[in-house]
Amino acid sequence: MNTVFQGVSETLHRFFNAALTPLGTSAVCLPDGTSLFVQPSSPADIATLPQAASLCHRYLKLADGDVAVANDPYSGGTTLSDFTLVLGVKLKGGAAPEVDLLLARRISLAPRLPLTGKLDDEGVRVPPTPLGNIESLNRDLLLAIASHPTAPRGLFESVTRAIEQLAAAAELLRRVGRDPGSILSSTNFTRYLDDSSAAFDALMSHLPLGTSIATRQLSSGETLKLQLKITESRVHFDFAGSESSGKIGLTELATFGACWAATVAASGESVPLNAGSFQHLLVSAPLKTILSSTPPTGTYRGMTEGIAAVARLSFDAIAMHKANIRAAQSAETNGCFQFVFDDGRIVSLQVPPGAGANLRHAGIDANSTWVPLDDFAMSPETLERDFPLTMLSAGVRANSGGQGKFRGGHGSVVSFQLLAAGELRWQDAMLGRKHDGLESGRAGIPGAIEIVRASSPNRREEITTASGSIRLSLGDQVYLLSAGGGGSGEPKSQDEPTG
Amino acid sequence: MSCELGLAIGESFAEIVGFSGSSPEPVIKSRWYLPRKNLTEGLKEALRALPDGSPVRLRVATDSVERILEKRQGRSPAVLTTSGFESWLKLRERRELPTEDDFIFGVSCRMGADGSETRAVDSEELGFLSAKFEMLKIKDLAVTLFHSSVNPNHERALAEFFRAKGLRVVESHLLPGESEADRFTAALQCAFAESAILEEKEQIESAVKSVSGLQCTLEIWTPQGPTSWDKYSARYVRGGLKAALTNSFAGREALHCGLDVISPYTPISPALSWPLKPTFLIKHGAWSFPHISDEHAGYAPGPMAFGKSQQLAALDVLYVRDRLSEIAGFTPLLNEKSRARILETIFTLGKSASHTASKRPPDAKEIAADLERAFVERLAILIAADFQPQSAQQQAKGAITLTGALAPSLVALLKSRRRDLRFELAPLAEYFESAAVAAASAKLDPAEAHA
Numbered sequence: 029m030n031t032v033f034q035g036v037s038e039t040l041h042r043f044f045n046a047a048l049t050p051l052g053t054s055a056v057c058l059p060d061g062t063s064l065f066v067q068p069s070s071p072a073d074i075a076t077l078p079q080a081a082s083l084c085h086r087y088l089k090l091a092d093g094d095v096a097v098a099n100d101p102y103s104g105g106t107t108l109s110d111f112t113l114v115l116g117v118k119l120k121g122g123a124a125p126e127v128d129l130l131l132a133r134r135i136s137l138a139p140r141l142p143l144t145g146k147l148d149d150e151g152v153r154v155p156p157t158p159l160g161n162i163e164s165l166n167r168d169l170l171l172a173i174a175s176h177p178t179a180p181r182g183l184f185e186s187v188t189r190a191i192e193q194l195a196a197a198a199e200l201l202r203r204v205g206r207d208p209g210s211i212l213s214s215t216n217f218t219r220y221l222d223d224s225s226a227a228f229d230a231l232m233s234h235l236p237l238g239t240s241i242a243t244r245q246l247s248s249g250e251t252l253k254l255q256l257k258i259t260e261s262r263v264h265f266d267f268a269g270s271e272s273s274g275k276i277g278l279t280e281l282a283t284f285g286a287c288w289a290a291t292v293a294a295s296g297e298s299v300p301l302n303a304g305s306f307q308h309l310l311v312s313a314p315l316k317t318i319l320s321s322t323p324p325t326g327t328y329r330g331m332t333e334g335i336a337a338v339a340r341l342s343f344d345a346i347a348m349h350k351a352n353i354r355a356a357q358s359a360e361t362n363g364c365f366q367f368v369f370d371d372g373r374i375v376s377l378q379v380p381p382g383a384g385a386n387l388r389h390a391g392i393d394a395n396s397t398w399v400p401l402d403d404f405a406m407s408p409e410t411l412e413r414d415f416p417l418t419m420l421s422a423g424v425r426a427n428s429g430g431q432g433k434f435r436g437g438h439g440s441v442v443s444f445q446l447l448a449a450g451e452l453r454w455q456d457a458m459l460g461r462k463h464d465g466l467e468s469g470r471a472g473i474p475g476a477i478e479i480v481r482a483s484s485p486n487r488r489e490e491i492t493t494a495s496g497s498i499r500l501s502l503g504d505q506v507y508l509l510s511a512g513g514g515g516s517g518e519p520k521s522q523d524e525p526t527g
Numbered sequence: 528m529s530c531e532l533g534l535a536i537g538e539s540f541a542e543i544v545g546f547s548g549s550s551p552e553p554v555i556k557s558r559w560y561l562p563r564k565n566l567t568e569g570l571k572e573a574l575r576a577l578p579d580g581s582p583v584r585l586r587v588a589t590d591s592v593e594r595i596l597e598k599r600q601g602r603s604p605a606v607l608t609t610s611g612f613e614s615w616l617k618l619r620e621r622r623e624l625p626t627e628d629d630f631i632f633g634v635s636c637r638m639g640a641d642g643s644e645t646r647a648v649d650s651e652e653l654g655f656l657s658a659k660f661e662m663l664k665i666k667d668l669a670v671t672l673f674h675s676s677v678n679p680n681h682e683r684a685l686a687e688f689f690r691a692k693g694l695r696v697v698e699s700h701l702l703p704g705e706s707e708a709d710r711f712t713a714a715l716q717c718a719f720a721e722s723a724i725l726e727e728k729e730q731i732e733s734a735v736k737s738v739s740g741l742q743c744t745l746e747i748w749t750p751q752g753p754t755s756w757d758k759y760s761a762r763y764v765r766g767g768l769k770a771a772l773t774n775s776f777a778g779r780e781a782l783h784c785g786l787d788v789i790s791p792y793t794p795i796s797p798a799l800s801w802p803l804k805p806t807f808l809i810k811h812g813a814w815s816f817p818h819i820s821d822e823h824a825g826y827a828p829g830p831m832a833f834g835k836s837q838q839l840a841a842l843d844v845l846y847v848r849d850r851l852s853e854i855a856g857f858t859p860l861l862n863e864k865s866r867a868r869i870l871e872t873i874f875t876l877g878k879s880a881s882h883t884a885s886k887r888p889p890d891a892k893e894i895a896a897d898l899e900r901a902f903v904e905r906l907a908i909l910i911a912a913d914f915q916p917q918s919a920q921q922q923a924k925g926a927i928t929l930t931g932a933l934a935p936s937l938v939a940l941l942k943s944r945r946r947d948l949r950f951e952l953a954p955l956a957e958y959f960e961s962a963a964v965a966a967a968s969a970k971l972d973p974a975e976a977h978a
Contacts, residue, residue: 035901421611
């Protein structure tokens with residue numbers, strides 16, 4: 029009879045997955061910041077969430093039930109509209125004050141548009157800040173942060189709701205931790221990390237050995253340069269030679285996340301996201317380049333457009349030695365659009381683009397590859413109830429994916445008619461850009477904003493600049509159209525568009 | 528004296544139990560494997576065993592809607608939705624809907640957020656759609672319009688029009704949901720399952736009619752409780768089986784260990800959504816050890832222990848660990864010859880999953896023991912997450928009741944894993960599996976029993 033429970037890592041992994049699923053973007057870490065389980069929404073979250081948890085605990089010495097909040101991108105955050113909440117969890121009773129686990133959760137709120145590239149213009153910056161114990165939350169402090177003029181709307185309500193959900197997840201961990209034979213033990217955590225490392229080792233066999241060099245230009249003109257070296261046990265991403273930017277900034281940990289996501293995607297395997305598997309990746313991101321920027325560089329564009337560019341560059345560098353994983357181009361990130369009514373109400377909308385096809389499959393409709401939306405979350409009923417507008421359409425933008433043997437994913441469309449005047453603001457570096465096909469596949473149709481003014485209903489104004497704002501009046505119609513992904517392979521002749 | 532009967536229809540097994548008067552002993556009890564004996568035949572046999580002349584009330588609980596959706600065994604309905612939003616639900620849900628993209632049609636009528644009509648129903652448009660449905664041989668229809676929960680008049684008008692054309696129609700405003708996405712999805716799912724559910728209803732009616740002299744009142748379980756037979760439709764019966772099972776254990780700590788699914792009954796559960804099915808497949812993935820996946824084999828052709836399948840399921844592990852004897856209606860299906868093949872498959876999986884060459888690869892029996900432990904560990908986590916006696920005193924008083932066909936087999940394993948808690952079998956499990964209780968206890972490894 030075996031004395032060691034071999035399946036403990038898998039059981040732990042699935043338990044963490046089940047416990048954290050209701051939280052969305054979240055992580056479980058040891059008090060020293062070692063990540064046990066990370067559930068990201070974007071590659072930017074992968075390494076930054078554990079870092080945020082670690083820094084909060086290091087500075088604030090969280091006890092059981094203590095909560096901290098932070099959003100500073102240079103202290104483990106991503107953008108100033110993403111707030112990380114960290115909760116200390118003690119699994120078993122006893123007098124010792126030390127917590128056993130840190131539970132982190134990140135909530136995303138609407139960013140401030142338009143963006144200047146300066147961090148201070150992107151919102152209120154919150155370093156690791158104690159919010160007290162879950163039983164007696166410091167609501168005054170939270171209200172003070174939320175009432176800052178550059179804080180995202182709905183911050184107080186969103187944070188308090190998120191803390192309630194975090195508390196429920198923590199209680200679940202405690203309940204399972206109190207089981208006398210619980211799998212939540214330090215021995216099992218060590219084994220889980222070791223097994224995760226072994227799982228990544230096994231994944232390495234699906235990657236091509238060798239060195240490759242790749243470059244990519246961002247929409248703002250800066251160049252990213254990557255030298256990739258894959259050995260039997262490690263993947264080394266060296267970004268020496270990449271340029272700096274005053275407008276687009278990533279942190280080194282966000283860059284790490286993009287490299288990790290690209291590596292795993294290229295392998296086609298699935299491995300646990302934690303410190304065990306992270307140790308196989310080495311990322312060199314020279315300080316003050318786009319990939320490891322410093323204040324006061326803003327991070328919104330870096331954590332959206334930048335992160336997608338790094339992930340795609342890394343993926344393409346691996347694909348140089350593994351041709352069968354190549355994919356056609358796609359817009360990679362969701363455009364961000366806001367409509368600010370004259371009474372101050374703000375509607376935020378995201379319009380996901382279509383994914384590029386690869387050599388075996390069509391691209392997915394309305395699905396950005398690297399920075400996915402949780403879902404096509406907008407509710408037409410809620411929008412019409414809460415704002416002076418009538419929704420005209422929401423769904424797939426027909427025929428926008430590039431033709432090919434495998435079609436590019438179609439983009440999406442959201443359109444509405446205004447019942448009150450206001451200003452449309454947007455940030456979408458991919459507007460007006462074509463996304464090429466692969467191996468004779470055709471390009472997808474570019475993204476655009478189209479306006480039909482009530483004063484001239486037969487004319488459509490098309491906007492394709494990357495960011496900006498425009499005044500609109502009652503009765504005007506707005507069409508937000510995201511780009512289609514490129515197709516792959518020569519299309520059959522009847523697939524070609526006739527118009 | 529009148530008889531009270533309960534019929535539970537699961538994925539591959541149906542169970543019926545009946546009591547007469549105040550006697551605690553059942554007058555009939557039967558469990559049968561549906562791929563071998565269909566619902567009508569099994570029910571007929573059970574009903575014929577009833578004492579002659581007694582009036583009978585038969586309450587039926589089914590989870591067929593859930594199964595039809597999971598296995599996509601229904602019939603694609605047409606969907607009418609607000610024009611401009613034909614693909615919205617699919618993007619919102621990020622999964623395949625239970626219908627074809629080409630079966631979703633936009634209609635121009637529109638309600639405002641305050642329930643005022645902004646565009647009326649266009650009868651010409653409905654006529655065109657009706658002709659289209661006829662051409663596509665559509666039988667079921669889901670009507671899903673924005674703001675129908677505020678003003679359902681358009682949905683009602685459309686439903687009335689198409690019912691008159693002979694279609695079965697589900698209106699989204701009649702279904703619960705916090706958002707339009709919830710309502711629309713529910714309507715679509717009900718329309719998808721409707722034809723199969725009505726077929727199931729007919730099978731039960733046919734069995735009842737075939738037993739001469741039987742005075743039978745039929746009722747169906749819904750999430751709100753038992754109700755009249757005419758409500759036997761996907762809209763009402765969904766969630767009925769769970770409601771029927773939970774009803775017996777309201778306010779008590781109970782864990783259902785059925786052949787199809789294992790889940791706690793607690794009404795207020797913390798946020799742990801972690802289903803466990805005995806037919807979950809054993810696979811190898813990223814880990815250096817085979818694991819219990821979330822993909823399940825079902826019972827047709829069933830686990831390897833039934834002798835036909837090539838896919839190893841958690842039940843096979845319990846079988847080679849001798850935990851499955853004497854389960855009424857189930858044990859006779861087990862094929863003794865499959866035992867060697869199961870062990871061989873376990874060994875192969877163990878070998879292919881092992882990443883580290885230096886480790887001694889465990890033998891099949893060791894792997895089986897660990898897989899069983901992984902299964903029990905998941906049960907232990909469910910129990911730890913859901914059952915929390917507030918004090919030692921309460922703990923001493925209360926016990927966790929186990930129900931379902933696998934309860935006798937699992938209770939012994941759980942007792943050895945959670946010696947701080949008390950477990951007991953529900954009376955019904957004892958009626959069915961009295962022999963299994965003894966068998967399962969006797970077969971527990973001495974090491975485990977004293978662990």
